[in-house]
Amino acid sequence: CHTDKDAAWADAWVRRWRPRDYQQPVLERAALVDAARRGDWSRLDAMLAYLRRPDRDEVFAASLLRLLRRSEREEKWPAVLAALEDPSPLVRAAAAEAAGGARHPQALRALARALGDEFRLVRVRAAAGLTRAPEGGLAAPDRERLARAAAEFEASMRVRPDDAGARVNLGNYYLSRGELDRALSEFETALRIDPRHVPALVNASLAYNLAGRNDKAESALRAALRVEPDNAAVNFNLGLLLGELGRRAEAKQALERAWAADSTLAAAAYNLCVLEAPASLERALSWCRKAALARPEEPKYAYTLAFYLRGAGALGEARAVLEDLTRRHPGYGDGFRLLAEVHAAQGNRAAAREALGRARGR
Template identity: 30%
Template sequence: MTKIILKFNGIPYCFAVLFLIFHSCINKKSDYVDVSEQDKKRFTSSTLIPDSHFLGDQVCQSCHSQEFEDWKDSHHDKAMAIASDSTVLGDFSSVTFRSQGVTSHFFRRGNAYYVNTEGPDGNNHDYKIEYTFGIEPLQQYIVKFPNGRYQCLRTAWDTKKNKWFDLYPDFKIIHSEWLHWSRGGLNWNNMCSDCHSTNVRKNFKEETQSYNTQYALINVSCEACHGPGKTHVERAENLGSDYKVTNDLKMVPGTNSKLLVDQCARCHMRREQISEFYNFEGTLLDHYFPQLIVENIYYPDGQILDEDYVYGSFIQSKMYHNEVTCTNCHDPHSLKLKFVGNVLCTQCHVPENYDTVNHHFHPMNTESSACINCHMTGKYYMGNDFRRDHSFRIPRPDQSLKYDTPNACTKCHDDKDDHWAWDNYLRLYGEPKNKHFSDLLIPGLRMEPDGYNHLVELAKDTVYPDMARASAVRGMVNYSGPQVVDDMLRFLKDESPLVKGATLDALGEINTSDYVNYFLPLLNDEKRAVRVKAFFALAPLDAALVPEQYKQVYNDVKKEFETSLKVTADFVGGKVREADYFLKKGDLDRAIKGYEDALNIDNTNNIVRTNLANLYYRNNNFESAEEAFKTIIEQEPEYGQTYYSYGLLLAELNRVKDAIVQMELAIKFMPDNVRPYYNLSLLYDKADDLKKAESIAVQGLKKAPQNESMLYILAYIYSKGNQLEKAKNIARRLVDLYPNNPDYRTFYNQLNARP
C-alpha cells in the first residue's frame, strides 16, 4: 500500500479547481479606478457583506447583455451547480467503474443521481449526488455527509473522452486516510467552496467538527469578481447619465495591472488563508499569503511541480513585471484566449523578431513553432487537466544539467538528453544573456558551498521577483549562526510585504523574545498577513510586558491572529500553527493538544507525529513518545529520520541496546547523514564496545571528512582506547580546521601532555 504524506506547511488548497483562466475584467485605458478610500486604510474591516447585497446575474444582464452572454456557460458559470438533467454530464445509466480495488456504481433513482461506492467505514453505500462541480475537461460530483460536510467524489467524468476515471489512478488510498474522498482531502467546505461560489462563509465549528457553509450565489458570478452589485445598481439608477464607477465595483477598466492580477489571484493561488472571509476590502495580502517556492510544490527553479494555480508562477515572470495582466491574454467573461496561436503573443512581441524560423528554429505554423510550447510548458493535474506554467521562462538545458530541473527542449525531444539540448542551445543562441534567480536560489536551498551567500544576494537584489526574494529569505532559516539572524532582520524593512511576511515566518521559528523590538512595529503594517505573522513571532513576549505605545495595536492584531487560527482550524497546518504558537509561549500542554488535533485531521501525517513524539518526550510522557515513533515506523518503515529520533529517545532512557538497534536502522535508511554515525559511536562507547565505536566513527568520517563532530568523536575514542598518536592526529586536524574553538586546542594540549 502506498502512503502519501502531504507536506502543506499550513497552506490550504483546493484539489477541485477545474478551470485555469483568471476571472477578470477588460484592462483598457479609461478614467475609471476602483481603489477606494477603504482600500487605503491600514486596518481593513472584518465586516461580512450580506447576501442580499449580491443581486444575481440576471440583474447584471439587464445592462450588460454582451458580457452576460460571454460569461454564460463559461468555466465560472459552471463552477458549481445543483445536480439536474441540464447540469450532469456523466453517465449514470447503471454503469460500473473499478479502480484500486474500489467498485463504484453510477445510477438513477427517479430524477435523482446516485453512486454506490466505498465510504469512510470501508463499506459501500448509496450516495445521492447533490451538486456538479466544473465542466471541462472533467466534471466532479458532490455528495452530502453529516455535520454539514460535502465531499467530492474521487471518481470524475472525463468530458472529452466521455468516460469515468480515477483522479489518483496510481495510488491505493484506504478509507481511513485523509486523501480518501470522504475525508479532508476532497472536502468541499474547506478545499473548494471559497473559489467556486460567491460570498462564501465556511462556518466551521471546531467544537462539533461541523460546517454550516453558506454563499450568496452558487457559482462564480459577475459579483464574485466585481463585488456586490447593490450599491452600483442604486447609484446607476439614481444618477443616470451622470453615473461613473468609483469604489462601488472591483476589477473595472483602468484597474492597476498589479491590483487586477492580485484580485484574480485570490482564487488562482495556492495560499494560506488569513481572514475569515473575503469581503472585497484591502488587498490580496489582507486575506491570503501565497505559497513560496519550496520543495515538492515547485521545482527549485520555480517551475510548477504540484498545483500552484498560476499566480505563484506568473509573479515570477517578466510579463508580470512589465504590467501584463490576465486580461491581455484571456477574455474576462468567456475566459477564452483572445487570439489563436502565436498572434496572442505578438500583441506585444514583434512578429518579425519572434514569430520566425530565425528565432524558434522550427517549421512555421506547427506545434513546434508555437510560443507556448517553448515558454509555457505544463503538466497534467487531476488526471486529465493540462495546465501551463505561467512563468513564461526561456528553456534552460544548462540548468537541467546542473540542478536536474525540466526544460522544454527535452520535453518535446524526448529521444534526446539535456547535453544534446544544451549543445544546440549554445549553437543557436549562445550563452544566456541574463542570470536567472534560480542560480542563486537553488544552491542556497540545497545548502551547497557558499549557498547562504547566494540566498542573501538574491534576497537583497530587487531586480529579481519578490516571489524569489521571499523564498530566499525563507530558506535562510536552514543556516545557523548569529549573522543569519542579523541578515534576516534587515528584510523586516523591505518594501515588499511578501518579503516581510517570509522573513517573519523564518524568524518566527526562533523561540526567543530577543527580537521583539524588531517585530513590534510590524503590528502596524498595512497588510493583515504581515501583522498576523508579526504577532506569531511575538509569541514569547508576555502580553503584560508589551510597551504602552503598542498595547492597543497588540490587542487588535491578537484578534486578527485568533481569526486566522479559527479559519484554518480544520487543516493540519492550522492546528500545527496553533500548537507552535503555544509552544513558543511555553504552554506545552496546549501545544501537545494542537498536534493531537492535527493528527485527528490526518492520522497519516508523520511530520506532525514526529513533532508530537518529541513534545511527549519533553513532557516526560515517554510511553506516548515511544508509541508515536512505533506508529511512524509501521506506516513508513523506510524513513530513516524516525529511527534516529527514536534511538535518541531510547538513549535518553538509558536503554542502550535498544537505542543501538534503532541507530543502526537510521544508518541503513539514510547512509549519507553523519548524525546517526556520531550517536551510534557514542552508544557503542557507552556499551563498552570501543572497537565498534571506532569502526562506526571511521565510517562516518569517510562520509564527511571535515565534519567536526565526527572528528571529535573519533579522537575521543582513540584517546579512550590509548591510541594516542591517532588521537593527536585527529585533534590536530580539529585545531587546524576550527582555530576559533578553544575547546579543541585544550583537548589537543591535554593529549600532548599525556605520557
C-alpha cells in the same frame, strides 16, 4: 516525441537554437535552494550574496530565508536582518521566520519592530518567532504588540478548522510556549482530521515525550513509520526516544535508518558515535568522523571526535583535530581544554599551559 532521448539531449538542442541562455539564472537559483534544503552550507556565501542582489526574485529569496533558519552559521545574520526591512512583505515574513527563536539581540529588536508591520503576514510570523524570547527581552510596548500579533496568529490558524496543517502549526506554536496540553489538543485534532499526517505524528510524539508519556510518543512515531518508513526525521526522533528509554540496540537501528535516508543528518551520526563508544571505539570513531564531516560548522562534533581519538590513544590525530577546531572556533573553550590534556599526555607542558591559558581567556 523523442522518447528515446534524455533531458541532456533536449537541452543541447535548445542551446543550439537559442544563443541566450535563459535557463541559467533559474538553474543557479534552484541550485542554491537545493543546497540549503540539503543543509549544504558550503554555498552559504552565494546564498547570502543572492539575497542582497537588487534583482533578486522575491519567491526564491523567501524560500532561501526560510531554509536559512536551519543554519547555525553566525554570518547569516546581517542578510537575515536586512531582509526584515525588504520592500516585499513576502520576503519580510520569511526573514521573520528565519529569525524565529533566535537569542541574537539584534534579531530580537528587529522582530519586535516587525510586530508593527503593516502586513498581517509579517506581524504573525514575527509573533511566532518571539514565542521563546527571554523574559525581560522586550519593552512593555513591544510586549503589548506581541500579544496583539499572537492573537492574530491564533485567529489566522483557526480560519480553516478542518485543515490538519493549520492545526499542526498552532500546536507547534503552543509547544514553543511550553503549553503542552493545548499543543497536544491541536496535534490530536489534526490526527482526527488526517490520521496519516506525518508532521502531526512527529510533533505529537515530541509533546508526549515532554509530558512524560513515552508510550504514546513511541506509538505516534511507529504510526508515522507505517506511513513513511524511510522518513529521516521520524527515524531520528524514534532513535533518540529509544536511546532515552535505554533500548540501545533499537535506538542504533533507528538512527542508522535515519542516516541512510539523509547522510547530511550529522546529529544521527553523532548519537550513533555516543551509543557505539562503550562497546567499540572503532565504530564510534567512524560515526564521529561522519558527523564532523557533515557539519564542520558545529564544534561539538569535532570535539567529540577528538575526545574518542584521545581515548583510543591516537593523540597525534586528536591534536590535529583540536588544532583545526580551535582555529575555526576560537571561542570554543572546551576545545582548548581538551587540547591542553592532549598536549600534556604527549609531554608538551608548555603547549598545554598555553592552551589552558587560552581556555581561561574565553
